[in-house]
Amino acid sequence: MRESGGTADDVVALSRILARKLRAFIGLPAFVRAWCAPAWLLLGVARVLVVAVPFTRFSASLGVPIASPWIPLPTPAQQHRARLIGLAVTTAARHTPWTSNCLPQALVAHWLLAAFGIPSAVFLGVQRIPQTRGLQAHAWVSTGRIHVTGGDGFRAHTVVATFVGSQRVRPS
Numbered sequence: 001m002r003e004s005g006g007t008a009d010d011v012v013a014l015s016r017i018l019a020r021k022l023r024a025f026i027g028l029p030a031f032v033r034a035w036c037a038p039a040w041l042l043l044g045v046a047r048v049l050v051v052a053v054p055f056t057r058f059s060a061s062l063g064v065p066i067a068s069p070w071i072p073l074p075t076p077a078q079q080h081r082a083r084l085i086g087l088a089v090t091t092a093a094r095h096t097p098w099t100s101n102c103l104p105q106a107l108v109a110h111w112l113l114a115a116f117g118i119p120s121a122v123f124l125g126v127q128r129i130p131q132t133r134g135l136q137a138h139a140w141v142s143t144g145r146i147h148v149t150g151g152d153g154f155r156a157h158t159v160v161a162t163f164v165g166s167q168r169v170r171p172s
Contacts, residue, residue: 031081032088039092039108046104047096062110062122062163069159072119074143082120085112086141086148105149106139114165118143121164123150125157 025033049058059065074082089109093100106122113120120143126135138157140150147153 028087028091029084031084032091035085035088035112036092039088039112040096042108042111043089043093043096043100043104044098046107047098047100049107050103059163062107063165064163066162066164069121069123069154069162070164071121071142071144072164074118074120074146078116078118079144079146081116082113082118082143082146082148085109085116085118086146088112089149102139102150106141109141109149110163110165113141113143113148119165120148121162123153123159123163124161125153125159127157 025036028036086109089105089112093105110120110122120141123140123142125138125140127138128134129136138150138153140153141148153159
């Protein structure tokens with residue numbers, strides 16, 4: 001007869017899973033471990049923002065909209081930090097009880113990159129889905145050659161909007 005608390009085998013299996021997850025977390029770089037919890041909380045804020053506030057109200061926080069896809073160039077140290085920020089955001093996003101898809105991840109990555117003074121661009125794109133004759137939207141953040149969140153959205157998506165932090169755009 002099965003107890004409501006689970007069997008001894010269930011407890012052993014759960015402890016193995018938790019031990020494996022703990023080892024994986026400890027194996028992450030210290031910066032990523034330190035920023036996973038703040039990224040997790042910011043993903044919650046971003047999710048509420050995406051669900052409750054019209055995009056036009058918070059799009060100004062993404063920076064200046066520009067007409068063509070343009071990616072700012074970071075220093076090598078900034079590239080390294082951007083990779084770690086991306087890893088922290090995507091790791092935290094896998095463990096939220098709410099949906100943390102591409103747009104909340106892009107918002108949080110943008111906020112953290114800006115906090116560290118790393119130039120970046122947020123891209124919004126669409127892709128045609130032939131089976132449904134519909135469109136699929138996607139958001140991603142890049143700095144230089146680094147795809148911070150959202151992968152290489154340029155491969156499959158047509159860019160419909162690009163936002164660059166206002167301090168990064170200077171008229172010629």
